[in-house]
Each structure stands twice: as C-alpha cells, then as structure tokens.
Amino acid sequence: MGVGEFSFQYNSDVDRPSPPLYVNGEAADTLPVSDRGLAYGDGLFETIAVREGKLEFWGRHLARLREGCERLRIPEPDLGELAREAERLLNGQRTIQGVDQGILKIIITRGSGGRGYRAPESPEPTRIVAFHPWPEIPDSHALEGVKIRRCDLQLSHQPALAGIKHLNRLENVLARGEWDDPDIAEGLLCDGEGNVIEGTMSNLFIEREGILLTPDLSRCGVAGIIRAVVMEEASSQGLCVEVTDIRYEDATTADALFLTNSVMGIWPVCELDGKAFVISPTTRALMERLDLRRRASGED
C-alpha cells in the first residue's frame, strides 16, 4: 500500500493531533534524501490490517520485522516506541476522524548516510509508521472468488533475502505492471524452474486430494503472516499441510486454490488463466476460522 496518500490532518486546537505519519516519532511526511531506504532499498516493511480499532496479528508482524532486521543486520527498532506510535495513530484516527478500520504500514530502514553500499558502523535506523485508508475490495472477491493470471516475470532465487519483507520490490512492481484488466485480481509468480511461488501481493495455497500445499519460500517470496496462521488453523483441524515445491501445472490441476494476505485474509480463486475452480468446503471452513483468529489476534 502506498504511503501518504492522504493529507496531513494536524489540528492545533486538539490536544492529541492526528497525523497519519510518524517518522522517528515525529509527525512528518518527508524523510532525508540521504536515507538508505531510498538509495538501496535498504530496509523492511510491514502492512498490518486495522479493524475495529485493533491491529491484527501485531506480535507476528513485529516478529517478522525483527527477523528481517536480524537477517539484514539492521539494529532492531524500539518495539515499545513502535507500539506507542501505532497506538497514537489509531487513537487519532478513531477520535478525530471516526475511523477504526485501515492499514498500518511500518517501514524500517538502515537510516541515513554511509559512503556507498557499506553500512555506517553505527547505523541509526529510520522508523516510519503510517495509517492508510482501508482499500476498496469488492465483497465478491471473498464470496465468489477471484480471477487470477500467471505473470511472465520470473522470480529470482536469493536465499539471503527470501521470506523477509524487504524494500527491494521491483520484481513485484514489474509483475503487477503486466496487466490492466480490473477483472484480474492478482498475478501468480513462478521462478525460473517453473515452480509457482506466490502472488504479487499474496501467498498461494492449493488443495489436492484433501491435502493443502503451499510453496516453499526458502529461495524467494515473502513468508506471509496469514499464510502461517492458515497453516496452523488447517493443521489444528486435522488437515495435512505441506510446504513444498509446486509446479505451475500442479496449480492449474488442483482441486481448489486460494490466496492469503494480511488485508484481504483469504481470497478463493475462481479462475486461473481461464480455468475455472470451485470454492471448496475446506477453503470456506478456513475462511471462517481465519476470521475468528483475526478478531482474536490482539495478543498474537
């Protein structure tokens, strides 16, 4: 989700102003040009659903962010500060704007400076917290499923970056640029070996003979929060879940397919490159389970 698409709503007459953005704890909507997040995509982000004023799966998002910091060797941000800034944004939106649903986006970068690619010896990370309006998603996406396509762009293998939600996202941008048709809700990305990995903004599950399969993300792709929750829910319901290599042909011949991400939850797939799919009872059951988990995710 793009940051800063709405204007700064500062109201000096109100005790607690409601800026939609904090940069290092300050109400701001700019950052220094010298930031390595801009220069090299040297950072991470999280996109967190806010519903009924609550941050869904906050703990899991922070855990992924921490893992990303560790992998990129960016000093971990102060998680207490992050939580306070998020809470202030949410309070501001609720009390001043009357909004209790939206998207909280966090960006952590290695901060400014350093000559060239070499990181500064003592980096001072940049911490951005922003509140975005909830996107317009047709109800039919969840009720009737979405039409999707295979993208031409092939994801590259980079185990050093696989799984984490880093800021080097040109592959996703190029893949999303492949289609304009508003009836196509998502594109599937394969690697150079013909394995399907993920959607441009989502993870993929396929159902085959009662087993749930989701692509191995050890070489590329982002390990989504909802993907992990769905795997847990499926297992807890006695369903066998496998993380494995999945050929694109395995997807087109599956009994059912669905996509996951933090905002949309689960979208069943009703059509992939013209081939029709039904929404399976398993998918419907997981959608219900996920909805309960999202509502109860305050501490998760």
Next chain:
Amino acid sequence: MGVGEFSFQYNSDVDRPSPPLYVNGEAADTLPVSDRGLAYGDGLFETIAVREGKLEFWGRHLARLREGCERLRIPEPDLGELAREAERLLNGQRTIQGVDQGILKIIITRGSGGRGYRAPESPEPTRIVAFHPWPEIPDSHALEGVKIRRCDLQLSHQPALAGIKHLNRLENVLARGEWDDPDIAEGLLCDGEGNVIEGTMSNLFIEREGILLTPDLSRCGVAGIIRAVVMEEASSQGLCVEVTDIRYEDATTADALFLTNSVMGIWPVCELDGKAFVISPTTRALMERLDLRRRASGED
C-alpha cells in the same frame, strides 16, 4: 555514494545559492515518505565523476538512465532540466565552495503514490540531483593495485533487471557487509553457477593470453559506463575483447585483473583471496587511454 552527507550550504545573501541537492528542481534535502523509490526501490540512479568542473561521460550516463526508465517503464525525465540542475550545482560548488571535483548523483524514481505495487496510471517521477565530495582514495590503489576478495553472497539471476542501475541494491549492501578489513578494497560477486559477475561497486576485466575478458551481464550485474569505454579503447588498440561467462577459477588463474567504475576509473588487482597478480602492460596502457578519454568526455 550516500546522498546528503554534507549540510545544506544555502546563503541567502548570495544571488545564486549553492544547495548540494535538488529535488524536482527545488533546493531540498527531503522527499515525501510516499515516494515509491523508498517503498519499493522503484527507480534508478547514476553516479557521475566531476573533475575540473566537468561531468565525465554525461551523455553515456544519461543514455543508461534512459534505458533504465524504458526497461522499468518510468517516464523519462526531462534531460534538459537534469542538465541545468547539474550545471547549477556544479557552478555553485565552484563559485561558492571553490570545489571543482566531486560526484554528481542522480536518482529517478516513479514518484509518489499508487496503491500497492501497481504503478499510478500517470506517474510523476521524482528527480534528485546531488553533489557529493570526492571520496578519499589512496593513490596506491591505482599505482600498486588493490587487494580484493570473493564474497559469499551469490547474485541472483534476474534478466528483467540485469544491466541497469536500479535502486534494488540489497545484494550489494549485504555483500559489502561481509568484510571490515580496510586493506580489502573490493569484493567479487559470483552467481549461483560459479560465474564471477562483478564487484560490489565495480566491473571486472581479466586478461588471459593477450585477450581481455569481461563477464556477461545479461542475467545480473550493472553494465558500467567505464566498462563500455574500456572495451572500446581496448578494441581500438587492436586488443580482442570478449563478453562471456567467466568462472571464478578463470579469474584466479588469469594473467592480470582489473576493476572499473565511474569514480575510480581503473584499479589494477594485485591480490585476489591471497593470490598475487602483477599489473600488466595492457592494464597500464588502458589506464592511460582511459584517463585521456575521461578528460575529453565532455560530449560523450
């Protein structure tokens, strides 16, 4: 080179102030948090040497920038405006700071906004032009050669992004983070198949039995400006130059090695992972030829 490592030198008493940075033509050192350059690394950059007040290989840098815009489908910036902004920065540095040597860095991004990875229908690119101090480079690097190492990180294959100087540079950042030893001037990056591709900030040439070889960059790597000039110069001197796959072992057993980039020109390699190399007469001749070309590169 990091942007904005020196402070804003605005002097309101002077007719033509000398800001070290322009963002979309305005003296500024910040940009909106909503910029896609930050969100996704959705953009390109160029690092141009300035010596004796002249931009070296300006035309070639612009050509690569244009190719990058075309490949990423970012609207091409107004090249006349870019040139005027660069000239203003250089004039300011020369007349107010007395500086006629430095580095001009250009960043072009797809601009702000757009929901998610999908680009806005009519993007308004961000154009950043910044002047940086010339880095401190020991004379010995050119005179005696540099010690280099092989990096553990393996470059991923992504033909859609190969060759252009885009902002997704986490591989370079991670690779440069592998060593601290100030005696090691550069690290070589191989792909997953054992082909050596480039340095973290440079291109590689190897000399073998009178032939000059440089890695094929169609799957990964940045096609450097100096690399192209050196290939031309070598060919014009009757030297055979091949662009091909080069195994790391081919590099360690070469007769001579050298690195190129826009700031350092040519650095001979005197040691790779402990193995010593001599500086060949060919390397020395190319260094002289390159120096002449750099001085004469005003229109190039």
